[in-house]
Amino acid sequence: MGKRISINSIAKDLGISITTVSFVLNGKAQEKRISDKLVKKVMEYVEKSGYKPNSLARSLRTGKSNIIGLIVEDISYPFFSTIAKEIEEKAYKNGYKIIYSSTENNIDKTKELIEMYKDKHVDGYIIVPPEGIEDEINALYASGKPVVVLDRTLKDVEVDNVVVNNYDSVYKATKYLISNGFKNIAFVTLNSLQSQMLDRLSGYEQAIVEQGLMPYIKEVSYIDSEQAKKHILSFIERKVDVLDAIVFATNYLCVSGLKALKELRLHIPDKMAVVSFDDYELFEMYSPSITSIAQPTGAIAENAINLLLSRLKKQGQDKRNQKVVLPTTLIIRESSEK
Known part of the structure; x- marks a missing residue:
């Protein structure tokens, strides 16, 4: 015994x-x-x-662990947790298990996670990468491991990629506000060089420039919700006599912005219209409800895991990388109506 x-x-x-x-x-x-x-x-x-x-011994013997490594920015964010759950379900139905971790956009932590997953002999990777991790992802790909990059793109990294049309999404949302009579529209975003953030900023700027309007941009170095609220509150206070609408580049920035607007007693949408990139279930219940750019989490997850499973089944056969660009949906609610 x-x-x-x-x-x-x-x-x-x-x-x-x-x-x-x-x-x-x-x-x-x-x-x-x-x-x-x-x-x-x-x-x-x-x-x-x-x-x-012994799973490790079996993976060494067969060359397969039937494990997929999922590395995201922060698994506690609703966007990433929803995608992780759907990827896990689809993977399990196809005989794979998922192990996942959060990078918190930390380069060193991401490198450590990749090394840990390599030690576990995972069969493939789905990664939401921070900037500065290009060499490590290229090395994984060169080793023959299938890799899907999610949510953003990396310069000089040629692997399968699943993103939404960030530029077009914010461009259309800003144009919608303009058509609804709002002319002094701010854009609150992260102080980041991530591709999806730059694309969202470009979409806002293009819509503003086309109408000959003044851009108002606030970049926030996000530490936590409270610190973000203070920076957004200070920005709004300086522009309170000018601004009539704000587009937030992420839903967590929007949450901080809503706290700031409440503290300043600026009623939505009478004093300030609000649009958030990335919907959040509480936005529908908030009073007034918040207009949002909804990302198709189901389609993102399905495309990511399907690409990876396809690579795992046909490893080494097709070297052409695929880029999937998905549309978003502008959900119009009370916060953007005059």
């Missing part, structure tokens, strides 16, 4: 070869023409003995 059961001990107790036991446990009995009677004998022994295979 307490002794770990091994393939060797199963083979010895049943009087058969280690290779035969290995073929049965790895689902190759039919391929190797092992009789149903012998398969049943092995499986009954396994069930009674409580044998559990």
Whole structure:
């Protein structure tokens, strides 16, 4: 009792070869023409003995761990947690398990996570990368591991990619505000060089320039919601006699902005219209409800895992990388109506 059961001990107790036991446990009995009677004998022994295979040893033996590594910015954010759940469900149905971690946009932490996943011999990676991690992702790809980059793009990194049309989304949202009579529209974004943030800023600037309006841009170095609120509140106070609308580049910036507007007693939308990039379930229940650019989380997750599964099934066959660009939906609610 307490002794770990091994393939060797199963083979010895049943009087058969280690290779035969290995073929049965790895689902190759039919391929190797092992009789149903012998398969049943092995499986009954396994069930009674409580044998559990060593996953690392099996991955070294077969070259597959049936594990996918998912690395996101912050798993606590609704956007990433929703995508992670849907990826996990689809992966499980296809015989894969997911292990996931958060980078918090920290380059060193991301490098450590990639090394940890390499040690676990994961079969493929879905990564939401911070800037500065290009070499590591290129090295993974060069090693033959399939990689899908999610939510953003990286310069000089040629791997499969799933993003939304960030530029077009914010461009249309800003144009909608302008058509609704708002002319002094601010854009509150992160102080970031991430591709999706730059694209959202460009969409806002293009819509403003086309109408000959004045841009009002506030970049926030996000530490936490309270610090973000203070920076946004200070910005609004300086422009309170000018601004009539604000577009927030993320839903968590919008949450901080709503706190700032409440503290300043600026009623939405009478004193300030609000639009958030990335919908959030509480925005629908907020009073007034918040107009949002909704990302298709289901389609993002499905495309990401489908690309990776396709690569895993056809490893090394198709070197052409795919870029999937998905549309968003502008959900118009009370916060943007005059």
